[in-house]
Amino acid sequence: MDGTQAIILTIITASTPLLLAAIGELVVERSGVLNLGVEGMMVMGAVCGFATAYTTGSPTLGIFAGIMAGIGMAFIFAFMTQTLVSNQVATGLALTLLGLGLSGLIGESFVGLPGVKLVPVSIPLLSDIPFIGRILFGQDILVYASIALVIATTYVLFKTRVGLIIRAVGDNHHSAHSLGYNVIMVRYACILFGGACAGLSGAYLSLAYTPQWIENMTAGRGWIALALVVFATWLPKRLAIGAYLFGTVWIMGLYVQAQGLGIPSQFLSSLPYLVTIIALVIISGNKTLTRVNTPACIGQSFVPDR
Amino acid sequence: MRLILEKRSEHSEFMTLMSPLLAIFLTVVTGAIIFALQGLNPLEALYVYFIEPVTSMWSIEEVLVKAAPLILIGAGLSICYMANVWNIGAEGQLTMGAAFGSIVPIFFTSWQSPLTLVAMLVCGAIGGAAFAAIPAFLKNRFNANEILTSLMLVYIAQLILDWLVRGPWRDPKGYNFPQSIPFEGWQLLPTLGDGRVHIGIILAIVAVIILSILMSRTLKGFEIMVIGNSPRAGRFSGFSRKKTVWFCLLLSGGLAGLAGIGEVAGPSGQLQPSISPGYGFTAIIVAFLGRLNPIGVFFAGIMLAITYIGGEGAQVVLGVSDKTAQVFQGILLFFILACDTLILYRIKLLGPVTPQQAAAE
Numbered sequence: 001m002d003g004t005q006a007i008i009l010t011i012i013t014a015s016t017p018l019l020l021a022a023i024g025e026l027v028v029e030r031s032g033v034l035n036l037g038v039e040g041m042m043v044m045g046a047v048c049g050f051a052t053a054y055t056t057g058s059p060t061l062g063i064f065a066g067i068m069a070g071i072g073m074a075f076i077f078a079f080m081t082q083t084l085v086s087n088q089v090a091t092g093l094a095l096t097l098l099g100l101g102l103s104g105l106i107g108e109s110f111v112g113l114p115g116v117k118l119v120p121v122s123i124p125l126l127s128d129i130p131f132i133g134r135i136l137f138g139q140d141i142l143v144y145a146s147i148a149l150v151i152a153t154t155y156v157l158f159k160t161r162v163g164l165i166i167r168a169v170g171d172n173h174h175s176a177h178s179l180g181y182n183v184i185m186v187r188y189a190c191i192l193f194g195g196a197c198a199g200l201s202g203a204y205l206s207l208a209y210t211p212q213w214i215e216n217m218t219a220g221r222g223w224i225a226l227a228l229v230v231f232a233t234w235l236p237k238r239l240a241i242g243a244y245l246f247g248t249v250w251i252m253g254l255y256v257q258a259q260g261l262g263i264p265s266q267f268l269s270s271l272p273y274l275v276t277i278i279a280l281v282i283i284s285g286n287k288t289l290t291r292v293n294t295p296a297c298i299g300q301s302f303v304p305d306r
Numbered sequence: 307m308r309l310i311l312e313k314r315s316e317h318s319e320f321m322t323l324m325s326p327l328l329a330i331f332l333t334v335v336t337g338a339i340i341f342a343l344q345g346l347n348p349l350e351a352l353y354v355y356f357i358e359p360v361t362s363m364w365s366i367e368e369v370l371v372k373a374a375p376l377i378l379i380g381a382g383l384s385i386c387y388m389a390n391v392w393n394i395g396a397e398g399q400l401t402m403g404a405a406f407g408s409i410v411p412i413f414f415t416s417w418q419s420p421l422t423l424v425a426m427l428v429c430g431a432i433g434g435a436a437f438a439a440i441p442a443f444l445k446n447r448f449n450a451n452e453i454l455t456s457l458m459l460v461y462i463a464q465l466i467l468d469w470l471v472r473g474p475w476r477d478p479k480g481y482n483f484p485q486s487i488p489f490e491g492w493q494l495l496p497t498l499g500d501g502r503v504h505i506g507i508i509l510a511i512v513a514v515i516i517l518s519i520l521m522s523r524t525l526k527g528f529e530i531m532v533i534g535n536s537p538r539a540g541r542f543s544g545f546s547r548k549k550t551v552w553f554c555l556l557l558s559g560g561l562a563g564l565a566g567i568g569e570v571a572g573p574s575g576q577l578q579p580s581i582s583p584g585y586g587f588t589a590i591i592v593a594f595l596g597r598l599n600p601i602g603v604f605f606a607g608i609m610l611a612i613t614y615i616g617g618e619g620a621q622v623v624l625g626v627s628d629k630t631a632q633v634f635q636g637i638l639l640f641f642i643l644a645c646d647t648l649i650l651y652r653i654k655l656l657g658p659v660t661p662q663q664a665a666a667e
Contacts, residue, residue, distance in 0.1 A: 036453065076640070080640065080643060080644060083309055083311075084311075084643075084644050084647045084653075085311065085647060085651070086643040086644060086646065086647060087643065087646075089392055089453065090387075090594060090639075090643055091640075091643055093394060093590055093639075094591075094636060094639040094640050094643060097587060097590070097591070097632075097635065097636040097639060098633065098636030098637065098639075098640065099636075100632070100636075101629055101632030101633040101635065101636050102629075102633050102636070104627075104629040104632065105627055105629040105630060105632075105633055108627050108629065219461075220457075220458070220461050223454060223457050223458065224458075226454060227451075227454045227458070230451060230454070264469050264473060266465040266466065266468050266469035266472075267465070267469070269465055270461065270462045270465040270466075273458040273459075273461045273462050274458075274462060276454070276458050277444070277450070277454075277455050277458050277459070280444075280450045280451060280454055280455060281444055281448045281450045281455075284448050284449045284450040284451065285447075285448035285449065285450070287449075290449075303311060303313070303651075
């Protein structure tokens, strides 16, 4: 395995958690809900995934536990914002604060333990092709799952009736309600889907990216995923490109650091956050690009008339 | 069973006052359940958490030391959130305030006069405000979401501070520890009496009084409230949304910066890689628990400071993890937001829908 191949492999592993979390949030926002709790759901997925995999020895169960943790957190958010119509911004923040605290508490006895690594699947013959074989056919199952998820989401959102309903609810909840769709239930479902994706993304971090539990190991990735959705102007295809772009920046920072070019490590570590801000500015400043796809009802609560 | 919200004809004044208290009560009950599950005596644990911190002079002083930054930041944030400007990067503004304010003692080591302290506080506030100006500018000029930009800047601020104390500002006599030179004399906040309480708490009280006058007695306060509650009405009255964004972010950033330099010149006494146990984030809870009202923020700040000290006590006495306090704070915010629903709505539980009812509907 040569250097370039190794870098490309790490870029894929760094991009996958961003993509997983962001695709979930994209669906949530398409239904008109802004869930700022991605970071909290993700970190809970990471700790529950790690703890389960460590106790049972099975990364598959770990992945499952991560997804369930994400769904559990998302349910709290859905109940608060949809049933009790609480402020979505504040509730999302609360979810992140709770997730960071709770994961620290749960993970306390798992700090520093050797993790169970998710073994890459390698497709016989194909993965033996020089250079691209390992990259295309020797990844772990979640990398493929993330790509499949992007394709499936694009299809469902833009080619099916379900997708039409989700977008209708996100663009004008009053009209959707008048047509007889249950706005609250559609949003519940989307929020839970978003939670499952964020939990899965967290489990990927603690089982594949760095197979161990470190407190706050998400390091702002949940927030970057939120920014990615804006950057992608709510389109899954652009989201995938964006996630890989960010993964590249993240790894390049680490790579340059390892080369020791005399640049302070802190500057390189701050690169992903800086790039996020720059990306947000570039996209948000472009009114035509954002306005077309922004869900019109994003962040607004809906209370059905009785 | 179904849960139905019924809109009240007007705000419930009673629930407005009751909802924070109800939220605290529910948090305490949840806490008791969590402790019982961990095999602890819930009453003893609750006593350690919420009562013991206010039983001795020593711990009351500690509560006030922790409450000062929480109140300073929370008061600024409450005005931001009132205007629907979502600054969640106070932790970063605090960090930059601490760094900017420290320029004075680090570069003018031998300058000792009351003015030294004034210069430090002013620089701290300017540092915090300048850092908050970034999301304000990006919001107004490029329409970039201030939630995401201000939060990203937290990570950047912490890395800048880390670089400063490990690199250019490291104390040459500090045995290679990542810290600045220790501050002394007028480079430190004077203490009240001979205890640990420093004048930070007085700054916090002054800030609360000024902001509460601003919000209740001035046109600016009215403008903030109108723009926050109804942007359309605000536009018709000729109030500028952009100016409000600038005002709120600079104000809350400045107060967070002041809290930051207060930490360095107070309890810490020098610049270190980590100067706050997440005050900037806890202050978000303080702002909501205080009902986005500066006076309410004062009591909320004291309340959350108690949970910090109670958490430390519980770690020593009961062997409970110090993370428990953070979980409490998160749960508390959920209950506050849930209870706020009661101000606008009545909650009704309906039994299962019978076929007759369904037919009648």
